Amino acid sequence: MMQRIITLLTDFSEKDGYPASMKGVILSINPNVKIVDITHEIPSHDIKEAAFVLKSTYNYFPRGTIHIAIVDPEVGSKRKPILVETENYYFICPDNGILSYVLLEEKIRKIIWINNKQYFLKKISNTFHGRDIFAPVGAYLSKGIKVEKFGKKINKIVKFNIKYPKEKNNYLIGDVIHIDKFGNIITNITREKFYAFTKNKEFEIKINRKIIRKISNSYKDVQKGELLAIFGSSEFLEISIREGNAFKLYGKPKILVKITSN
Amino acid sequence: MMQRIITLLTDFSEKDGYPASMKGVILSINPNVKIVDITHEIPSHDIKEAAFVLKSTYNYFPRGTIHIAIVDPEVGSKRKPILVETENYYFICPDNGILSYVLLEEKIRKIIWINNKQYFLKKISNTFHGRDIFAPVGAYLSKGIKVEKFGKKINKIVKFNIKYPKEKNNYLIGDVIHIDKFGNIITNITREKFYAFTKNKEFEIKINRKIIRKISNSYKDVQKGELLAIFGSSEFLEISIREGNAFKLYGKPKILVKITSN
Amino acid sequence: MMQRIITLLTDFSEKDGYPASMKGVILSINPNVKIVDITHEIPSHDIKEAAFVLKSTYNYFPRGTIHIAIVDPEVGSKRKPILVETENYYFICPDNGILSYVLLEEKIRKIIWINNKQYFLKKISNTFHGRDIFAPVGAYLSKGIKVEKFGKKINKIVKFNIKYPKEKNNYLIGDVIHIDKFGNIITNITREKFYAFTKNKEFEIKINRKIIRKISNSYKDVQKGELLAIFGSSEFLEISIREGNAFKLYGKPKILVKITSN
Numbered sequence: 001m002m003q004r005i006i007t008l009l010t011d012f013s014e015k016d017g018y019p020a021s022m023k024g025v026i027l028s029i030n031p032n033v034k035i036v037d038i039t040h041e042i043p044s045h046d047i048k049e050a051a052f053v054l055k056s057t058y059n060y061f062p063r064g065t066i067h068i069a070i071v072d073p074e075v076g077s078k079r080k081p082i083l084v085e086t087e088n089y090y091f092i093c094p095d096n097g098i099l100s101y102v103l104l105e106e107k108i109r110k111i112i113w114i115n116n117k118q119y120f121l122k123k124i125s126n127t128f129h130g131r132d133i134f135a136p137v138g139a140y141l142s143k144g145i146k147v148e149k150f151g152k153k154i155n156k157i158v159k160f161n162i163k164y165p166k167e168k169n170n171y172l173i174g175d176v177i178h179i180d181k182f183g184n185i186i187t188n189i190t191r192e193k194f195y196a197f198t199k200n201k202e203f204e205i206k207i208n209r210k211i212i213r214k215i216s217n218s219y220k221d222v223q224k225g226e227l228l229a230i231f232g233s234s235e236f237l238e239i240s241i242r243e244g245n246a247f248k249l250y251g252k253p254k255i256l257v258k259i260t261s262n
Numbered sequence: 263m264m265q266r267i268i269t270l271l272t273d274f275s276e277k278d279g280y281p282a283s284m285k286g287v288i289l290s291i292n293p294n295v296k297i298v299d300i301t302h303e304i305p306s307h308d309i310k311e312a313a314f315v316l317k318s319t320y321n322y323f324p325r326g327t328i329h330i331a332i333v334d335p336e337v338g339s340k341r342k343p344i345l346v347e348t349e350n351y352y353f354i355c356p357d358n359g360i361l362s363y364v365l366l367e368e369k370i371r372k373i374i375w376i377n378n379k380q381y382f383l384k385k386i387s388n389t390f391h392g393r394d395i396f397a398p399v400g401a402y403l404s405k406g407i408k409v410e411k412f413g414k415k416i417n418k419i420v421k422f423n424i425k426y427p428k429e430k431n432n433y434l435i436g437d438v439i440h441i442d443k444f445g446n447i448i449t450n451i452t453r454e455k456f457y458a459f460t461k462n463k464e465f466e467i468k469i470n471r472k473i474i475r476k477i478s479n480s481y482k483d484v485q486k487g488e489l490l491a492i493f494g495s496s497e498f499l500e501i502s503i504r505e506g507n508a509f510k511l512y513g514k515p516k517i518l519v520k521i522t523s524n
Numbered sequence: 525m526m527q528r529i530i531t532l533l534t535d536f537s538e539k540d541g542y543p544a545s546m547k548g549v550i551l552s553i554n555p556n557v558k559i560v561d562i563t564h565e566i567p568s569h570d571i572k573e574a575a576f577v578l579k580s581t582y583n584y585f586p587r588g589t590i591h592i593a594i595v596d597p598e599v600g601s602k603r604k605p606i607l608v609e610t611e612n613y614y615f616i617c618p619d620n621g622i623l624s625y626v627l628l629e630e631k632i633r634k635i636i637w638i639n640n641k642q643y644f645l646k647k648i649s650n651t652f653h654g655r656d657i658f659a660p661v662g663a664y665l666s667k668g669i670k671v672e673k674f675g676k677k678i679n680k681i682v683k684f685n686i687k688y689p690k691e692k693n694n695y696l697i698g699d700v701i702h703i704d705k706f707g708n709i710i711t712n713i714t715r716e717k718f719y720a721f722t723k724n725k726e727f728e729i730k731i732n733r734k735i736i737r738k739i740s741n742s743y744k745d746v747q748k749g750e751l752l753a754i755f756g757s758s759e760f761l762e763i764s765i766r767e768g769n770a771f772k773l774y775g776k777p778k779i780l781v782k783i784t785s786n
Contacts, residue, residue: 003555007544013443015303017319020269021495023298024322031265031296031324034555036547041539044444045505057541060548060655062555073505076480076492126479128495131322181537182568217650218600230600233545233652243569243597275705277565279581282531283757285560286584293527293558293586306706307767335767338742338754388741390757393584 004142005034005061009054009069010130011042018128022068022135025121029139036061038069045073047097048160052178055101056234058089068130068138069093076126081114081133082157085147092138094129097160104162115151165189165255172197174237174255183245187255189237194257202261205229207239207253213260219243266292266404267323271300271316271331272392273307280390284330284397287383291401298323300331307335309359310422314440317363318496320351330392330400331355338388343376343395344419347409354400356391359422366424377413427451427517434459436499436517445507449517451499456519464523467491469501469515475522481505528666529558529585533578533593534654535566542652546592546659549645553663560585562593569597571621572684576702579625580758582613592654592662593617600650605638605657606681609671616662618653621684628686639675689713689779696721698761698779707769711779713761718781726785729753731763731777737784743767 006026012018019040026033038057042050050071058067072079072094080095086106091099092114114133117124119140121132137150165174165188174189185207194215205212207227216228219242227246232238239255240246268288274280281302288295300319304312312333320329334341334356342357348368353361354376376395379386381402383394399412427436427450436451447469456477467474469489478490481504489508494500501517502508530550536542543564550557562581566574574595582591596603596618604619610630615623616638638657641648643664645656661674689698689712698713709731718739729736731751740752743766751770756762763779764770 005551005555007548009541011443013303014299014301015315016440016442017271017300017315018443018495020298020300020319021322024269024319024324024327027267027296027298028322028324031267034551035298036544036551036559037538038541038544039538041537044507053539053541057544057548060545060552062548062552065548074480074482077482079482125495125497126492127481127500131495178540180540181535181542218598219651220598220601220603230650233542233649233655235649238651245568273705275565276561276563277577278702278704279533279562279577280705280757282560282562282581283584286531286581286586286589289529289558289560290584290586293529297560306769336742336744339744341744387757387759388754389743389762393757 003032003034005036005065006138006142007036007038007061007065007067008040009038009042009050009067010040011044011046011050011071012040012130014040018130021131025131025135026139029136030143033139033142042071045071047071049178051098051101051160054098058102059105061089063088066090066092066138066141068134069098070130070134071098072096072129075129081129081137083112083114083137083141083147083150084108084157085110090141092134092141095158097158099157100159100162103157103159108157110147111154111157112147112150113152113154116149119145119150163188165193167197170258172257174257176252176255177236179247179252183241183247184232185239185246185250185252186232186234187237187239189255189257191231191235191237194237197257198259201259204258204260206256206258207250265294265296267296267298267327268400268404269298269300269323269327269329270302271304271312271329272302273304273312273333274302274392276302280392283393287393287397288401291398292405295401295404304333307333309333311440313360313363313422316360320364321367323351325350326352328352328354328400328403330396331360332392332396333360334358334391337391343391343399345374345376345399345403345409345412346370346419347372352403354396354403357420359420361419362421362424365419365421372409373416373419374409374412375414375416378411381407381412425450427455429459432520434519436519438514438517439498441509441514445503445509446494447501447508447512447514448494448496449499449501451517451519453493453497453499456499459519460521463521466520466522468518468520469512527556527558529560529589530662530666531560531562531585531589531591532564533562533566533574533591534564535568535570535574535595536564536654538564542654545655549655549659550663553660554667557663557666566595569595571595573702575622575625575684578622582626583629585613587612590614590616590662590665592658593622594654594658595622596620596653599653605653605661607636607638607661607665607671607674608632608681609634614665616658616665619682621682623681624683624686627681627683632681634671635678635681636671636674637676637678640673643669643674687712689717691721694782696781698781700776700779701760703771703776707765707771708756709763709770709774709776710756710758711761711763713779713781715755715759715761718761721781722783725783728782728784730780730782731774
């Protein structure tokens, strides 16, 4: 049988050993599973960031991968732990919107409200359901336990509102949805949306007082230290500085796109 | 045969590739072992921190797991490298107190002063015994080499003094033992100790000038930004701010608990 | 068959999930490979740092390990993706000098300019060849695809100039090549070079205005907080402070060695 994969995405950081406890729990239940960290460096309590990073990564994993995603500021309260089976993956997470981006792409098959304590650790803490509930449920799922066994089928799932770019006064107005490690400013304007708006005409992209008039194909299209616009690895328009940090100079600006030719 | 697990806990950080060298050494000796990072983000030279994080994580791993724990400011000196077999686990570490917390819970079977160079790398550096001694010893142990083969049985092990909460002038006085990634202030007051002192009576917990009068069961019991007291994932009393960082506001205060009713 | 190892060394950091996407791609192609992170914390765009960390780690891994090393400021441009087979390892990286240190030690067998799109992801982004080209090529290589299949054999490879210590006015003058996590100042003076220069005579090592007159064998040779010189884990002369941070006090100084006896 192929080795199952469990991924972990959290805001726990590595330093206190929280992700390691989860791994210990998982391997105690299923020693044959492969665990891959997506990241544990989501800013504390930032569900939207987690949702974005999950969206950027989950579908590079093999079908059937179990994604455990935990940013859980309401741990210990009545917010539901859920298991979502989609056409291609399994997601185990608190029901707090963390799947909002993923569910734009993935078709839900089943949502289970995880409440069968048989698959939890015996002692459930108030503050660390990652270790006590989500990890063991993921591990049992990876061993072939049926989705329905973990709890009650439900029909609803929490989602947050996703901000899309808007057209207003001849402008396409985009927002920043993510800043990456390099300081690249990732906007919510997709390549598709951009070209649907600009229609092969000349355009300008305004970031604060700076104007960019072309889309680069490589950072090397501009000089070192110069600003550019490029479609990034998730097909969103990104504002970058070649070998520099655009975020440090521009923060999280509005992105204004305007057609300049006829 | 079941795949053995080796965990790594160090103050090396990832950035220079030090943990990676250890992994390379381990996999060169035993390609079938499973390596799990506990953390490499222990503050440099902080043996107590390492001891605490090890204690919080080690027993979530399957019996027989080999824990390599290295915070080793005296590397290259005469401090002993040791291998400790307890009833459930193996620990490989410098003999400097790093097992002080673990040994409150785990019963020692054998302590070996590791000195059999047969199981070291051929060339031993002065500064990186993690790579040159601890990693290969862990790898050979995971292959089934008997504990006694690695060196000389000894009877003593270095431990540091653990600070316990004290009762004084009607107060239970606790200390901070750890600050986690979220800024949660983890005290040395266990749930057991707390209730043995408060005996179901009304109480107050003083942190600097702030007073908390109840134990929360979830961060959601208070408003965002509000202070709370909760028993955390290791059963210690923790002082937290809902979706905030208690450490940033309160530092490492004394924790004073007092009974207020009769 | 033995499980193949793929290592990853990048400047991506973990936070955005970039290394995780690479792992997902690799495991989708070869679920049986073992992936080991060397580090993802190389400073952005710093090819020399990457080259140094790769040199410090690569040869602790088993022969046949596939090292994927990506610091790639010119991603998307015409810089070549290459696959280098040496006598002991495989390296997959942009052709930008990242192998400069490794190739002092490893003998090249073949250099392949990777251009066979059959082994790429179907959709190649402009900004993330780690995921779209390097990861899948590594995964296919780990499955046994022949090196020649990935592209065109070439004879040249980009290298940067490595700074060696110089002798001038009776001084051996060294430079800092790396600062590690502990603030250890790692110089380019090897043990061999040092003793070839000092020839068992008395010497002094000048760092700014400080003078060190001996080589320590352990940090414990000096008092806490005191400066020392020691040969580190890669056989380079290192300037350290016992349980302190030498870099914070001394920065990246010139290192001057002088013979003081006859």
